Amino acid sequence: MVNITEKIEQIQQELARTQKNKATEYHIGLLKGKLARYRQQLLEPGPGGSSSAGQGFEVAKSGHARVALIGFPSVGKSSLLSKVTKTKSEVAQYAFTTLTSVPGVLEYEGAEIQVLDLPGIIQGASEGKGRGRQVVSTARTADLILMVLDATKPDSQRAILERELEAVGIRLNKERPNVTFKLKQTGGIKVTFAQPPQKLDEKMIASILRDYRIMNADVLVRDPEVTVEDFIDVINEQHRSYIPCLYCYNKIDAVSLEETDRLARQPHSTVVSVSESLGLQDLIERIWEDLKLVRVYTKPKGSKPDLEEPVILRLKRSTVEDFCNTIHRDFKDKFKFAMVWGTSVKHSPQKCGLGHAIEDEDVVSLFTRG
């Protein structure tokens, strides 16, 4: 096998060398497409190869959501983990080959949030090292990435980690590009733009697809701001993860209040001192908000709802049907209707069907047949 790492290096050098202008636009697009493909090959264990990176070592997901800690060594990840989470002894049975410590559980607002400390840096992952692959595949399963940074270190630490995550297909605080891409058997390449594109054109799309040996496909670009990078992400869809990221600056006790204020104003950022227990409550609040969990309170017929023990749903999977499924797999077969109190309905209470989307802090009563 030709060394993929070398190929990647070559393309990166060529990209760095090539001046960006109208004439080189397509060439650059193609290079970026190739780069994405080689990076992908690195992350996939070779066919029949020594794929120790099996799924078997994955840490079992527990609780309502998973937060992955990422950061350089010594930024304070394990200190943070031991301060804000409880370690559950049961999880210690798993093989934590990818982890530097046992996952902890953060309990908040009735939800159990699993917090994992991923090894120092994903470095090596984008270079195809076996362990790195496991780390990446674990990181992908996170509902939120908590990037722990050292407030006493230069800003570049953040960019380095962002680049690493970018290289393995993880997109932070970014929406999936609004492009529909359908592979076809025949018919050639058909490209439709819902609005005149600002950063892309048909020729670019066609040449990238050709490079991927895709001859037949329908492409519908809805968002005029979609870039070449976005489009390459769409083709590599199954290897891309769009994950919210919260940047946590630790050790603010070692910098000035003015610097603390500056860091707190960075996008998606929060400031803490783990050792001095400063800002931890705010950090937990921000984690909670970014996870966008939905608390639903169950009201038994004729009595008050239990406002202490909510059922926790994900924002994107929070219909009445999802709620029924948390009770029992077959519950929805008996379902007749739900009465809902809260912000998701015009008038409280309101009779709703399975498809109704529940919002945070709604109270729900379920009515069943016979």
Added chain:
Amino acid sequence: MSEEQREEIDILESIYPDEIEIHSETSYSINLSLDTVPTRLLVVHVQYPRDYPEVVPILDIAVGDHEQDSDEEEEQRAVEQPQFTYDFTSSDVAELKASAKETAEENLGMPSVFAIVSLIKDAAEQMYEDRIKDMELARMKELEIAEEKEQAKFRGTPVTAESFAAWRTKFRAEMGWDQKKERPNGRLSGKEIFERGVEEEADEEEDED
């Protein structure tokens, strides 16, 4: 063409056998390779007026194209690649031309092209060195400023439990984090409805069972 002119060209041809290009009996150019790393080229064009050396020669200076190094040479050079390189600008060339003209005028009456070309070479090499020095100084200054900025974050108000608490209160107020989340038409959440005891019961409930 005068005898003096022909003699000077002969001498120059022996001094610059590879560098000189004769264009006509009274005009030629000399390709100067400067002793800089990497090598920079200047082309000095000389044209004799009929009365030269009683009048100054017509001079022009141009920046030559970089020599295409062979791969081997390039590889060799890469090891000793300096941190900064510089390309002469048109104003540098104008400056060199002005000093060349001065030398020409000082030497009025005698053949002066060798003196002029030597001067151009020395002046250009000195200029190159100065420019690189300026760049190095600027870079050092930049690093100092960056380092100073990096250090600045350790000075100022210390972060203590008290100073942090005061900052936090102000910061949260500024961000509007302590206000209850705005809900459309002041609607209450389901939890709030029951906490305040303002719920309406479901009519349907009685119909059930």
